[in-house]
Amino acid sequence: MPLIKILILACLLAIVASLGSALYHLVRDKGESQKMARALTVRVGLSVLLFVLLLIAWSQGLIEPH
8 A cells, every 4th residue: 555545544543533532621621621722633634634734746647547
């Protein structure tokens, strides 16, 4: 498996983990702490990183859209 596909998969897994962390802090802290907002901020940053990574990989010919 090429390195770019591993990076994309790792980024997707990190996004899901961050979303799960935000859900955990929402339920446990009743939404009163800053941990949930921080986890969602990390998720948005990872999503932007994934989008940029996909654009770079596509422009370099490493991946092709179907």
